[in-house]
Amino acid sequence: DSGLMRTSTGSRVFAALKGACDGGISIPHNEKRFVGFMDKELDTEMLGNYIVGGHVSEYMEMLQEEEPDKYASHFAKYLENDMTEENLEDIYTGAHEAIREDPSRTVTKKNKPSDKKKWKPVKLTYEERKAALKTRLEALKAEADE
Template sequence: MKEGPRYKLALKRRRQGKTDYHLRYKLVISQKPRAVVRKTNKYILVQIVEFDAKGDKVIAAAHSKELSKLYNWKGYSKNICTAYLTAYLAGLRARQKGIKEVVLDIGLQTPVKGSRVFASLKGLLDAGIKVPHSDDILPDEERIKCGSISKWAQDLKENDPEFYKRQFSKQLERLPPEELSKHFEEVLNSIKSSFSNISLEGDRQ
């Protein structure tokens, strides 16, 4: 009796290029929760996820659009500053649930030094979550705190006001970009004060 070709159909998400199951397996066997960082066209999402055979369980999460709703964030919704704040919020929520250590899961994103996914990593670290990492992949403090944007905006405002208005047209509707660095600190302090039951002293990695 003749038989047809023998092959195994790949899982749907692998066929669609959405999941690297080899990488996922290595993360899962660590037996630690995963910090899943994902980007959309407009937002940043950070979830603390635990593996379950019936489906992953989200223990804590934060979405960048929450920053404007809960903390009056007037900056961009998906840049490095926002990625840091979103992860910081997710990290504090995870600590409230008893999570102390995670592994970073960036999915199919290309790991680029100083990128938004590693700004998110820095946010988790500063929230007191332990994450295996190398310090040289993290963005510098000035970029994380919107300092580079504020300085550039101030320079453009003084030397090329027309380009300044074009470049920051949408941001100017919410807040002058040269004030973003100060505003970042205000929002960060607001997030900290909303988690006053968590000690943040000595938690920075």
């Protein structure tokens, strides 16, 4: 069941389905909606290219040539971690190999947010409101005297 997602060819839902099937889960499916299915035949080369991030590296190359500023902002974290369009496929392949070696989920410690933002102003007590009014009135009197 795809829920509210559109079931168009190449949709991410089918990428997740492909990943689950490759991972060993038995899900009844048809290959017609995978990326690369054209003319009643699945183009496995194109599908493999998408699995290892080939479409992302192509987009990176195109963006770097046409709009370098946009490239720098869109792929800032990639560039920070020395990920370029040339080594992206190797990184994806290495990640897949690491998952195959140890498929168990590693739980990481999550940092809790220090303080939550409070949107409502803190209510003042009667005495605090009275004191604030007194200081405002004194400020107004001082302005009037000048």
